[in-house]
Amino acid sequence: MNMKKENINKIIESKIANLPTRYGTFDVKAYKDGFQEHLAIMSKNFKDIEEPLVRVHSECLTGDAIGSLKCDCSNQLDLALKLISKEGGLVVYHRQEGRNIGLVNKINAYNLQDQGYDTVEANLKLGFQEDERDYSAVEYILKDLGLKKMRLITNNPRKINFFEKTGIEIVERIPAITQTNKFNENYLKTKKDQLGHLL
Numbered sequence: 001m002n003m004k005k006e007n008i009n010k011i012i013e014s015k016i017a018n019l020p021t022r023y024g025t026f027d028v029k030a031y032k033d034g035f036q037e038h039l040a041i042m043s044k045n046f047k048d049i050e051e052p053l054v055r056v057h058s059e060c061l062t063g064d065a066i067g068s069l070k071c072d073c074s075n076q077l078d079l080a081l082k083l084i085s086k087e088g089g090l091v092v093y094h095r096q097e098g099r100n101i102g103l104v105n106k107i108n109a110y111n112l113q114d115q116g117y118d119t120v121e122a123n124l125k126l127g128f129q130e131d132e133r134d135y136s137a138v139e140y141i142l143k144d145l146g147l148k149k150m151r152l153i154t155n156n157p158r159k160i161n162f163f164e165k166t167g168i169e170i171v172e173r174i175p176a177i178t179q180t181n182k183f184n185e186n187y188l189k190t191k192k193d194q195l196g197h198l199l
């Protein structure tokens with residue numbers, strides 16, 4: 001499931017295209033790494049900014065496309081797109097659904113959560129690690145786009161640890177904190193208590 005280092009050489013890149021959105025017009029570039037296709041979404045002034053905002057957003061079909069209230073993904077994506085359209089920067093839409101266990105397994109994890117397991121316990125019960133994501137394709141993308149320094153939008157210390165080792169300087173961490181609701185309260189608490197999120 002994890003992306004292997006050796007696959008990185010085989011990444012196929014698209015050209016850059018214009019994408020008008022409700023947040024403004026972005027430049028987009030797609031990358032294909034095996035079965036996973038990722039999207040870099042850049043503000044028009046991205047290349048001119050020395051320390052751009054960067055958000056690495058993990059795919060969440062239920063949150064991003066359907067408006068699920070079980071997680072904070074949709075709100076975080078909205079926040080990131082608003083911020084980069086205002087201040088300049090980049091969102092990498094990283095297609096590692098369900099912390100890279102895929103949609104079928106994530107829905108099975110939700111089924112276990114319906115029975116009382118939390119987000120970490122459910123992953124473990126299904127035979128996965130609590131977080132199966134691998135950010136090496138994102139590293140490739142950031143370097144392809146010439147990024148040297150960034151203001152990283154995240155609460156996740158694992159992401160920070162990974163990108164600190166890439167040689168790209170994190171000059172600032174911007175919290176990705178959005179509104180909680182009664183359905184995602186426990187999810188956020190588990191992220192804080194068990195996954196170490198800076199919430």
Ligand SMILES: Nc1nc2c(ncn2[C@@H]2O[C@H](COP(=O)(O)OP(=O)(O)OP(=O)(O)O)[C@@H](O)[C@H]2O)c(=O)[nH]1
Binds near residue numbers: 154176
């Ligand atoms: N396996 C699993 N994945 C989930 C669950 N809820 C959300 N996800 C996935 O988690 C990913 C988002 O990760 P989060 O842990 O919410 O946030 P993060 O990206 O690690 O951290 P931030 O940068 O602070 O937002 C997306 O791929 C979601 O599909 C769940 O209950 N189980």
Ligand SMILES: [Zn+2]
Binds near residue numbers: 063071
């Ligand atoms: Zn989500």
